[in-house]
Amino acid sequence: MKNPYLPMSCVIKETKKETADIKTISVELPDLPAPFDYAPGQFNQISVMGVGEMPISIGSRLDDKTITHTVRAVGEATSKLVELDAGDTIGLRGPFGQGWPLEAAAGKDLLLATGGLGLAPLRALLDLIEAERDRFGRVNLAYGARTPGDMIFTDRFDRWRVIPDFELFLTVDHVPKEAVWEHATGVVTHVFDRLTVDPARALAFTCGPEIMMRFVANSLLIRGFDQNSIFVSMERRMECGMGKCGHCMIGPKYVCIDGPVFSYAQVKALPHNIIAGKGLAA
Amino acid sequence: MVRALKLDGLDILIESLKKDYLVYAPLSRNGDYFFSILEEEKAYLGCAVTIMPPKRILQPEVQTLFNYTAVDGYSIETPPLDQKQALFGIRPCDVHAMLGFDRVFGGRYEDPYWWERRKNTLVVAANCTTVAEECFCSSWGTGPGLDANYDLLLTDLEDGYLLEIGSPAGEEVAIQLDVPPAGEADLSKKARLLARATASIKKVLGVKPTELHDFLAERFDHPAWQPQADVCFSCGNCTITCPTCYCYNIFEDYSPALKAGERRSEWDSCQLLEFARIAHGFNFRRTRLDRFKHRSIHKLSWMDQQYQTPGCVGCGRCVRWCPSWPVRRGRPTSLADPVEIIGDLMEAV
Ligand SMILES: Cc1cc2nc3c(=O)[nH]c(=O)nc-3n(C[C@H](O)[C@H](O)[C@H](O)COP(=O)(O)OP(=O)(O)OC[C@H]3O[C@@H](n4cnc5c(N)ncnc54)[C@H](O)[C@@H]3O)c2cc1C
Ligand code: SF4
Numbered sequence: 001m002k003n004p005y006l007p008m009s010c011v012i013k014e015t016k017k018e019t020a021d022i023k024t025i026s027v028e029l030p031d032l033p034a035p036f037d038y039a040p041g042q043f044n045q046i047s048v049m050g051v052g053e054m055p056i057s058i059g060s061r062l063d064d065k066t067i068t069h070t071v072r073a074v075g076e077a078t079s080k081l082v083e084l085d086a087g088d089t090i091g092l093r094g095p096f097g098q099g100w101p102l103e104a105a106a107g108k109d110l111l112l113a114t115g116g117l118g119l120a121p122l123r124a125l126l127d128l129i130e131a132e133r134d135r136f137g138r139v140n141l142a143y144g145a146r147t148p149g150d151m152i153f154t155d156r157f158d159r160w161r162v163i164p165d166f167e168l169f170l171t172v173d174h175v176p177k178e179a180v181w182e183h184a185t186g187v188v189t190h191v192f193d194r195l196t197v198d199p200a201r202a203l204a205f206t207c208g209p210e211i212m213m214r215f216v217a218n219s220l221l222i223r224g225f226d227q228n229s230i231f232v233s234m235e236r237r238m239e240c241g242m243g244k245c246g247h248c249m250i251g252p253k254y255v256c257i258d259g260p261v262f263s264y265a266q267v268k269a270l271p272h273n274i275i276a277g278k279g280l281a282a
Numbered sequence: 283m284v285r286a287l288k289l290d291g292l293d294i295l296i297e298s299l300k301k302d303y304l305v306y307a308p309l310s311r312n313g314d315y316f317f318s319i320l321e322e323e324k325a326y327l328g329c330a331v332t333i334m335p336p337k338r339i340l341q342p343e344v345q346t347l348f349n350y351t352a353v354d355g356y357s358i359e360t361p362p363l364d365q366k367q368a369l370f371g372i373r374p375c376d377v378h379a380m381l382g383f384d385r386v387f388g389g390r391y392e393d394p395y396w397w398e399r400r401k402n403t404l405v406v407a408a409n410c411t412t413v414a415e416e417c418f419c420s421s422w423g424t425g426p427g428l429d430a431n432y433d434l435l436l437t438d439l440e441d442g443y444l445l446e447i448g449s450p451a452g453e454e455v456a457i458q459l460d461v462p463p464a465g466e467a468d469l470s471k472k473a474r475l476l477a478r479a480t481a482s483i484k485k486v487l488g489v490k491p492t493e494l495h496d497f498l499a500e501r502f503d504h505p506a507w508q509p510q511a512d513v514c515f516s517c518g519n520c521t522i523t524c525p526t527c528y529c530y531n532i533f534e535d536y537s538p539a540l541k542a543g544e545r546r547s548e549w550d551s552c553q554l555l556e557f558a559r560i561a562h563g564f565n566f567r568r569t570r571l572d573r574f575k576h577r578s579i580h581k582l583s584w585m586d587q588q589y590q591t592p593g594c595v596g597c598g599r600c601v602r603w604c605p606s607w608p609v610r611r612g613r614p615t616s617l618a619d620p621v622e623i624i625g626d627l628m629e630a631v
């Protein structure tokens with residue numbers, strides 16, 4: 001019997017600082033019987049030896065054996081992970097979860113609305129849009145951050161801007177005095193007036209803090225998006241990633257195996273979340 | 283037809299089991315019962331559920347997932363789990379709970395720790411011919427008698443024991459016993475005793491299991507939840523003693539000097555504050571109300587939706603071991619009691 005608790009040893013090939021506390025880590029997978037296959041929106045359980053495991057979204061595929069993860073230091077394990085450098089070893093098991101609904105998205109317009117590190121779980125999808133542009137209709141990426149310095153993947157912005165029928169809308173909450181900023185200010189929903197996707201034939205994918213996803217979803221519902229066309233990626237405490245340890249449960253759903261991506265309609269039927277606002281006692 | 287034998291006493295069976303298996307049985311300790319390794323003491327087969335369910339023998343409170351050294355990447359070693367063991371005197375409700383664990387630890391990601399132990403475990407179940415005050419297995423169809431999913435099944439017939447054989451592994455044990463087959467009279471006596479036991483169960487869940495999903499979904503915001511949650515200690519007794527609760531943490535014990543560590547799993551409880559807390563301290567079930575509802579509805583509806591197996595088998599442990607009794611003066615049961623929870627929710631708003 002295969003043991004799904006055992007991590008594979010992977011060597012870090014390269015690290016790149018994105019912001020003051022966010023780093024992108026390229027890891028080389030060991031030789032595997034079949035290529036490591038994952039769908040945009042899925043995650044891996046990454047181990048730092050001596051500290052523990054954490055769920056991290058899978059980013060880009062750099063070559064057959066190398067994939068990226070983008071991590072923010074927020075606690076014990078993530079802080080240790082961002083301290084690691086090229087040559088260090090981590091553990092990895094995955095991929096886990098249900099990613100973005102690519103089949104439903106075929107031929108549709110796409111709105112990707114996200115904030116801060118929430119762009120990381122959309123990175124693999126953006127790579128796919130670049131590589132297979134014909135699979136989707138018009139694409140809008142609305143990306144917000146606290147300040148310009150809190151944006152990740154900034155080196156990709158120019159590449160994304162030249163994708164045909166692709167609009168990039170940037171916004172920040174606050175521009176520090178010394179910074180130059182020629183884009184919008186305000187929360188991410190502020191750029192929604194300028195969207196060029198057609199709500200009647202678009203899917204919206206959003207990822208970020210639940211309160212942000214709540215505002216995004218509400219704003220899109222008002223603009224004529226259907227509840228079955230809005231998809232959110234949810235974060236819950238995870239231990240196993242396999243629908244067994246119980247930690248990621250929201251009502252009868254497991255975020256690790258039924259999600260992390262859910263439709264707004266699905267979330268509306270669930271308790272204990274902020275996105276659709278049901279059943280979180282004060 | 284199931285082959286059945288008639289035993290005068292249990293010693294001959296226990297001696298035979300001990301030859302090939304490490305035998306666990308309910309043993310009496312100061313008036314309560316524990317599943318422990320059976321040595322010289324007498325196993326208790328009267329109906330009184332053990333404080334801790336036998337899940338701890340198949341999924342220990344803390345277990346090693348693997349040991350590793352971190353010199354050149356992870357070099358991993360998993361523990362051997364080949365001990366042959368027998369669960370002697372496991373009750374029908376606890377057998378049903380174990381079948382639930384088979385679903386949780388099966389599926390797309392099979393859990394090798396559970397299945398290695400499970401394959402090496404002989405189920406020597408015992409029907410309940412008498413029942414305790416807290417039992418309500420008949421509401422779920424999980425007792426007091428067991429129809430299948432055992433290797434051997436005992437019934438106390440008062441003038442001896444009926445031993446039914448349910449699998450080839452059970453037959454291997456039975457074949458070594460030099461005892462006569464049971465007669466028609468023994469089998470009809472068993473049926474009579476189980477009918478009497480069923481009739482003596484006073485506790486009944488107010489809503490049929492098949493109707494619980496809708497019943498609870500409609501009452502998610504019922505005012506009866508709050509007063510119950512107000513007197514809940516969030517101690518986790520109801521989940522730790524529950525035979526169907528499976529939740530656990532994964533944690534690490536590491537020695538930097540040795541560059542070696544161990545990854546373990548450890549039982550956890552959704553009633554504890556940290557259970558649903560994520561980084562930055564954000565907690566999706568911060569209040570006792572949200573945690574109490576999560577546990578209650580997971581037991582009574584969601585687990586069945588997830589695994590097509592009931593999340594409660596009516597064993598009564600949470601009725602007995604919830605410490606809320608003195609707080610809820612005047613109520614003859616604990617606030618964790620599923621029958622009580624459903625009863626309160628049946629009251630019109
Ligand atoms: C599907 C998914 C995808 C994600 N993708 C990314 C990503 O791409 N990039 C990224 O940076 N982050 C991502 N995250 C978030 C990331 O997993 C968390 O930030 C990370 O787990 C935090 O771990 P930590 O040890 O640093 O934090 P800590 O706060 O130190 O602890 C981690 C977890 O353990 C629990 N915990 C800690 N201490 C205790 C204790 N004493 N008792 C009980 N519980 C405790 C916490 O509740 C927390 O959930 C993702 C999360 C999910 C669910
Ligand atoms: S919820 Fe209570 S009665 Fe039901 S199986 Fe668990 S401990 Fe037993």
Ligand code: SF4
Pocket residue numbers: 246249521524526527528529550551552553576577578580581
């Ligand atoms: S009631 Fe709580 S501890 Fe028990 S299985 Fe459900 S979530 Fe886990």
Ligand code: FES
Pocket residue numbers: 237238239240241242243244245246247248249254255256257
């Ligand atoms: S992370 Fe363990 S059940 Fe989802």
